[in-house]
Amino acid sequence: MHNALYFTLAKSNLKKNRAIYLPYLLANVLIVSMYYILTSIRSMMQTYETTQGSNTDLMLRFCTVVAVIMAFIILFYVNSFVIRQRKKEIGLYCVLGMEKRHLSVMMLWEVVLTSLGGIVGGIVSGALFSQLAFLVFLALLRIPSDLRFEIPLGAVGNTCAVFGVLYLLVLCYNLLSILRTSPISFLQGAKEGEREPKVKKIPAVLGVIFLATGYGLALFADGIYETIKVFLPAVLLVIFATYFLFLAGSIALLKWMKRRERFYYRPKNFITVSGMLYRMKQNAAGLATICILSTAVIVSVSTSFSLYLGEEDILKLQFPRDYHASCILEKGEEETADLQAGIEHQAKENGVAMRDDFGYKQLWMAGLAAGEPGEFTLSDGEQISPENLYIFAFLTEDDYNKNTGADLNLGDDEVAVYEKEEESVGQSLKLDELSWKVKSKVEDPGVWNQALYLTETHYMAVIVPDMSALQEIRDVYNEKYAGTQTGYRVITYEYYYNIEGTRSQKADFIETLRDTLIQYVEHPMAVGNVELSRTDYYERFGSFLFIGLFLSILFLLAVSLIIYYKQITEGLDDRERFQIMKKVGMTDDEIRSTIRRQILQVFFLPLAMAALHTAASFPALVDLMRAMNLINQEIFVRCTIGVVLAFAVVYFIIYTITSHTYYKKVQQNE
Structure with missing residues (x-):
């Protein structure tokens, strides 16, 4: 009997204060629906093998944690506002004879009604829009999907459990507010904060x-x-x-x-x-x-x-x-032809045609400015301040001329240099005991390197006369850092090309290319x-x-x-x-x-x-x-x-x- 009375009183309070509670309820519905949509998307993404255990799932998991934190903040902010605005009303109930235990039961029903409205309304609205949100999510990821309606039960249970705990915390806060505050304080609540604040x-x-x-x-x-x-x-x-x-x-x-x-x-x-x-x-x-x-x-x-x-x-x-494909050149320049031969064989097997191909040999390493312009020392790049660090990419003249249309015509002790930003090289370039004359400066590095575009690190492309010059530079570096954790540098061959064929032919080509290249080159790298x-x-x-x-x-x-x-x-x-x-x-x-x-x-x-x-x-x-x-x-x-x-x-x-x-x-x- 008493519970029915408190239930009726709670409904009356919610209706009387609808200007406060209606936005609160709508916010609850929106928060719950968004959380349900997020958890349902994460659940449905498990059906896509391409994303299981990937960064996508980790980011969605992180987002659910942030969503719970935001839900907690929003619910408690709005709830505390509601309690403040109703202090005078609660004080009048006390004056009229209601004890704190009666107020607690009334407050319990108010929280139950708002929580049920929020959870049920949120899950229903979330279920209606979750598939649309899922299709938008897949469209952003460029993953094709058929339209279907699915309600993951795990997402429903997760949403009920999380917000059940949040509403329980809200209820505890409200009960403590009632138990720890005197009726007189409730009646004076509306007058708080009227004094002029001090600086x-x-x-x-x-x-x-x-x-x-x-x-x-x-x-x-x-x-x-x-x-x-x-x-x-x-x-x-x-x-x-x-x-x-x-x-x-x-x-x-x-x-x-x-x-x-x-x-x-x-x-x-x-x-x-x-x-x-x-x-x-x-x-x-x-x-x-x-x-x-x-x-x-x-x-x-x-x-x-x-x-x-x-x-x-x-x-x-x-x-x-x-x-793109690449390999390590251990024996010499002839391995570049082996890599191309393996790719051409794979192309014939899958009925596709190669075109627009080019490649270059590359050796990269780190160095530090030695003080004088054009003088550098080799570095392992570990724990070095980026403003003093240089990344060197060494290329051969024949590859550079072929790919850019230039005609450098370098002598045995000459190089051409590309610098990313500031001019730090003059007429000569010295790297430990290695030294060259700088014949010319070029405006196109002829390569792609992460240090060139994505970092503030100084970047320098150095075009040397031939393959033997690359091998000499590699050996100097590896001898200096032999026996350290740095490892040793290798000369790689980077090969780029296009192919013509159907979508299925291209998919078959790339699927088994690495297995084919293993038969042609000893150290294949990226495919x-x-x-x-x-x-x-x-x-x-x-x-x-x-x-x-x-x-x-x-x-x-x-x-x-x-x-x-x-x-x-x-x-x-x-x-x-x-x-x-x-x-x-x-x-x-x-x-x-x-x-x-x-x-x-x-x-x-x-x-x-x-x-x-x-x-x-x-x-x-x-x-x-x-x-x-x-x-x-x-x-x-x-x-x-x-x-x-x-x-x-x-x-x-x-x-x-x-x-x-x-x-x-x-x-x-x-």
Whole structure:
């Protein structure tokens, strides 16, 4: 009997506070559905043998962990807001004779109803859209799939278990809030936070110092290696700085505006500044959170889109032809013909024709600048600062002339040099006891090397007269580092070519090519083609893009909820003040104008700070994108600008919708 009464009372409370609980319930449904979609996609991906145990599954698993953390934060933020707004109501229940145990039972039913609505609604809506999301995910990965409807029971059970635990924690928090708070405190809850906050100098100074340090680390990091080391500390410093500046710096700014009498004692400015000042302490944490989440949305979407769109640029440089094979040249130059003969035999066996082929012999190693221009010493490349490290790629004149159409005509002691950026070689080149005259500088290295495009390491291509020169350089290096963990350098032959044939013929050709080459060359190395690499790239960066979009939706949801509930809080706090102003002659137009000014200043400050954070982190993000193989920086610039503008539009829409809620709260009677 009592349970039925408390159940009815809980339903009545939810209905009476629907302006608060309806967005809460919708948010629960969306969070649960997104988590279910993510777990169901991961479950369905297990049916694809190409991705079992791959990086895709690891990234999806990581995303589920982040989703649970975000769900926990969102649920507890909204729930704590609901409890704060209902303090007066709960206090009245206590005055009317309800004991804390009665309130606990009522609160239990409220949590049960909202949790059931969230879990059931989330799983149902997730099941309806999970297949569409799965097809989008496969499309990003370039994996063909048939349309089908599937509800993985494991995903359903996982979702129920995870959110059952989260709602249980919410219930425990609510019960503790009731048990530890007196009825008088509940009745006075609505009056908390009315004292004018004081300026806290230490947090304000720390905020400035942390922000300057974080920006400095991101802006002045020298190269990819240093950026990777300092990026996470820089992010943490900026997060702390954002909270300190919003908590202390915003109050200091408003106090300064208040001291400007000509500015402050105008009707519009007086209402805006005084209203913001008295509630900035409780607003600051929410605004700082909005800023951090907004920055996370911009960075995650722009980086994931850039990596996905920049894949083809990487493939074009890595594969000047569609197919590639390489081997180690131990005996001599004749092994290059053996590799080509094996590939030609495989082509005949599979009925495909070879064309547009070319190759080159290559030897690469590390060196350090010795001080004088053009003088270097050999290095094993271990634990060396990147600004002093050089990567050398040695090529032969005949290969270079054949592939580029040049006519170097080198003498026995002459070389031609390509340098990636700065000029560090003059008329001569010396590497330990090896030395050459530099006959000419070339503008095309004639090779693809990761150090050439993807790192800040100094890169130098050196064209030597013949194969015997390559062997001499190799022997000098291997003698110097004999018996060390460095290993020894080898001369490789890199061979690129295209083939003509049907799709099935090409697939058969590449499938058994390595087995054929083993019969022709003693040390075959890489065997691949652009399609295999494209599949790998799209699987990796397609997963990254999907996860980036997924997390950005969660972040946007959190931003929307924080703004919505903060607008309600603002409206409730301002209602009595504006009612007084209206009684003393303030018109509805003046009220609306004042409201617009206030919420513009409050809610667009985090967007401006998020754009500033993104701009300050951009040089570091460029280095990180290069470390993840993004060569085309123009793509990243365009994606970042586009995402910032798109997010600003979405943010403005959220602000426009929630501002109506604020105005209604201000205009309605007590």
